[in-house]
Amino acid sequence: MVQLSQVTQSYFGQPRVLDQVNLELKKGEFVYVLGGSGAGKSTLLRLLATEERPSSGSVSLFGYNLNTVSPQTLRAIRRALGYVPQSLRLIPDLTVAENIALSLDLAGARVPSSEARIRIADAVERLGLVALRDKRCAQLSGGEAQRVSVARALVRKPDLIIADEPSGAQDPEHTWAMMDALVRANLAGATVIVATHDREMVRRIRKRCAILKGGRLQIEPVAAGMGMGNSPVSNPGVNACT
Amino acid sequence: MYLIRLAGRPWRRSFWSQLSASGAVGLLLILAAGLLSLQQGLGPVVVRLEQSQVLTAYLDSQVTAAEEAQTLDRIRLKLGSSARDVRLVGAEQFLTEIRANYPELVKELEALGDELPAVVPRYVSVEGVFRDNPTQALKSVPGIQGVDTSRDRYRAVIGAFHAFRKLSGILASGLAIALLTGLILLARMNHQLLEDSLSVLHFWGASAMSLRVPPLLAGFSVGALGGAWAALAWWAGAPSVHAQLVSLSPVLSGLASPPRVSVALILLAAGTLSGALSGAWGRSGKVAA
Numbered sequence: 001m002v003q004l005s006q007v008t009q010s011y012f013g014q015p016r017v018l019d020q021v022n023l024e025l026k027k028g029e030f031v032y033v034l035g036g037s038g039a040g041k042s043t044l045l046r047l048l049a050t051e052e053r054p055s056s057g058s059v060s061l062f063g064y065n066l067n068t069v070s071p072q073t074l075r076a077i078r079r080a081l082g083y084v085p086q087s088l089r090l091i092p093d094l095t096v097a098e099n100i101a102l103s104l105d106l107a108g109a110r111v112p113s114s115e116a117r118i119r120i121a122d123a124v125e126r127l128g129l130v131a132l133r134d135k136r137c138a139q140l141s142g143g144e145a146q147r148v149s150v151a152r153a154l155v156r157k158p159d160l161i162i163a164d165e166p167s168g169a170q171d172p173e174h175t176w177a178m179m180d181a182l183v184r185a186n187l188a189g190a191t192v193i194v195a196t197h198d199r200e201m202v203r204r205i206r207k208r209c210a211i212l213k214g215g216r217l218q219i220e221p222v223a224a225g226m227g228m229g230n231s232p233v234s235n236p237g238v239n240a241c242t
Numbered sequence: 243m244y245l246i247r248l249a250g251r252p253w254r255r256s257f258w259s260q261l262s263a264s265g266a267v268g269l270l271l272i273l274a275a276g277l278l279s280l281q282q283g284l285g286p287v288v289v290r291l292e293q294s295q296v297l298t299a300y301l302d303s304q305v306t307a308a309e310e311a312q313t314l315d316r317i318r319l320k321l322g323s324s325a326r327d328v329r330l331v332g333a334e335q336f337l338t339e340i341r342a343n344y345p346e347l348v349k350e351l352e353a354l355g356d357e358l359p360a361v362v363p364r365y366v367s368v369e370g371v372f373r374d375n376p377t378q379a380l381k382s383v384p385g386i387q388g389v390d391t392s393r394d395r396y397r398a399v400i401g402a403f404h405a406f407r408k409l410s411g412i413l414a415s416g417l418a419i420a421l422l423t424g425l426i427l428l429a430r431m432n433h434q435l436l437e438d439s440l441s442v443l444h445f446w447g448a449s450a451m452s453l454r455v456p457p458l459l460a461g462f463s464v465g466a467l468g469g470a471w472a473a474l475a476w477w478a479g480a481p482s483v484h485a486q487l488v489s490l491s492p493v494l495s496g497l498a499s500p501p502r503v504s505v506a507l508i509l510l511a512a513g514t515l516s517g518a519l520s521g522a523w524g525r526s527g528k529v530a531a
Contacts, residue, residue: 051445079447091439093247093254102244106447 001027001160001191002048007057009043017043019215021057025193027159030186032202033195035212041195042086044212045164048193049083050074061160079108082153082190084163088145090152092138096129099137100152107156123151126181128174142169150178154185161185161192167201179205245452248439249459252432260464263428267421267468267517271509272475274417276483279505281410283484283498288403290371290496291396297368297376298390301330303360305385310364313385317366320379325370333362363387399493425461425516429524432460458522465517472513473506480505 002025009018017040025031035041046052047059050066059066061077069077082103090099100120104111111119124133127147132140137148150166161182167175179201186192196202202209209220253260305313310330318328331339341348354361368380377389433440436456444453484499 075447078445083445089438089442089445091244091248091442093251093439094244098244098247102443103446106443108447 001025001029001062002193003058003060004044004047005058005060007047007054007059009040009047009052010055016055016215018047018054018212018217021215021217023210023217025191027191028186028189030183030192030207031194032207032209033193033212034197034202034209035195037197039212040215041212042164044217045162045193045195046085048160049081049085049162050078051085076108079106079156080159082156082158082161082185084146084149084153084161084166086164086168088149090137090140090145090148092136095134095136096140096148096151097124097133099148100124100155103152103156119155119157123155123181126154126177126184127151128177143171143174146170147174147178150181154181157185157188157190159190161190163192163194165195165197167196167198175201245455246459248436248456249463251439251456252435252460253463255435256431259428259431261467263424264464264467265471266424267465267513268471268475270417270421270424271469271472271513274414274421275472275476275505275509277410277414277417279480279500280487281407281414283500284403284407286498287494287496288400288407291400291403291493293371293373294396295370295372295376296392296395297366297370297380299366299368299380299383300387300389301364301366302385302387303363305364309385313383314366316383316385317368317380320383321368321370321372321376324372324376325368327369328366330364330366332364333359336362396493422516422520425465425520426524428464429457429461429520432521433457433524436460454522457524458518461521461524462514462518465520466510466514468517469510469513472509476509477502477506 002023004021004023007018007021008016010016021044033041033044043052047054048061050061053059053067062080064073064077066074066077091102094102097120100123101116104116104119124130127150129144129147129151132144132148137145140148146166146169150163153161153163163182166182167178170178175198182192182194183205211218211220299317301310301313314328314330318325321328337348337351351358351362366386368376370376377391380386380389440453440456480500480502484497488494488497
């Protein structure tokens with residue numbers, strides 16, 4: 001599903017942000033990417049989300065090496081992604097519902113309008129956005145916008161979900177709702193990668209952790225703690241690490 | 243629907259820029275239309291001036307007074323409808339015509355008495371618009387001794403009109419280039435305003451065609467509004483401007499009247515098309531993922 005091989009990323013002669021990173025994730029895994037500020041979490045996620053190309057090494061998604069894919073294949077890969085970027089990247093002119101619907105419209109496969117309505121309503125409800133449904137995204141707070149961004153990623157039922165600090169501006173209640181939505185998507189078969197600073201969340205929802213330090217990636221076993229320890233996805237294997 | 247909403251963003255964020263740009267589009271279009279219309283309208287004027295002549299056909303001294311009317315009829319027959327004014331100028335009438343400017347000369351000629359007809363020739367003055375050279379035709383009329391023509395009397399005016407017509411074409415081309423350049427620059431500015439959202443759409447899988455829609459519609463709206471300004475101004479003002487131009491000089495009496503409705507529609511279409519094209523192709527670069 002996801003494979004990083006000897007991936008190095010550096011910008012304009014600066015020290016390497018990522019250094020010889022290897023990672024392999026199978027379908028249905030759930031992984032946290034942890035690390036301090038500037039550790040390279042967002043860079044790693046941007047590479048996985050096809051927003052960037054590595055300085056060296058290769059990133060493969062769904063069996064396609066992103067260094068060599070055609071624009072058409074890249075578009076197809078992106079349509080199978082649910083991405084929550086750190087900058088959120090909502091369209092401020094559109095309402096919450098329209099921003100979410102847009103993701104579904106552009107997903108490629110035609111979703112019947114009745115099913116689309118159900119999916120959008122479900123995403124809106126799960127993420128506590130019912131009251132904000134017809135509000136323009138320009139008028140949302142940071143936390144609200146984050147939830148819209150997550151809803152937008154989940155509504156198309158993607159095979160791979162990549163979320164960069166999705167709970168950074170959330171109160172505990174909404175953080176839990178958001179993680180619940182991500183775990184449900186994972187239970188439904190999606191592979192989920194979440195970059196976070198939130199140690200409490202990692203402790204409560206036990207999953208594999210990939211820790212970035214000095215540009216190198218190291219894997220830790222399932223985070224010990226409480227919460228969703230009995231979840232079927234609580235103990236997936238991370239097959240490769242540096 | 244969201245593409246249309248996005249297309250309206252430049253109007254929401256920079257309303258006065260869009261409005262003034264549409265005004266500039268309208269102004270440039272109407273100036274270009276005015277110049278091209280003058281260029282076209284002056285065509286018949288130039289042709290008329292080039293072909294308008296006053297012919298002076300001198301009568302043979304052998305032609306008697308009784309034969310004068312016959313000669314005039316022959317000239318009329320020879321030149322047909324091209325001859326607008328055919329008149330015989332005798333010695334007496336000649337003196338009357340030049341008396342105001344040359345009184346001394348008239349006195350000297352009148353002093354000749356009976357010899358006056360031998361000194362002052364009789365001639366037929368013919369004014370008209372002639373496509374071909376009519377002097378040969380006149381020379382073949384019996385009783386005509388010689389023919390003079392004023393063929394090149396409007397040469398300076400015709401030259402000026404020719405120069406103006408060429409200049410009009412160049413100026414209209416310049417205005418068209420200025421119009422497209424301005425619209426493309428506006429489209430680039432609009433594209434900057436839309437870029438963040440277009441990159442989101444691009445990332446989420448929007449096709450290249452879909453990505454062109456918002457900037458295309460934004461350019462279309464400015465161009466269409468500018469075209470509408472120009473069309474309205476033309477429809478309302480073209481007849482009175484034409485009337486004023488014609489009243490400036492008798493030389494311009496043949497200035498062709500420009501079509502009112504069809505040019506207004508062309509202006510609307512030109513504004514719309516140039517706006518849409520510049521919107522579609524005036525992107526500042528590839529949409530980033």
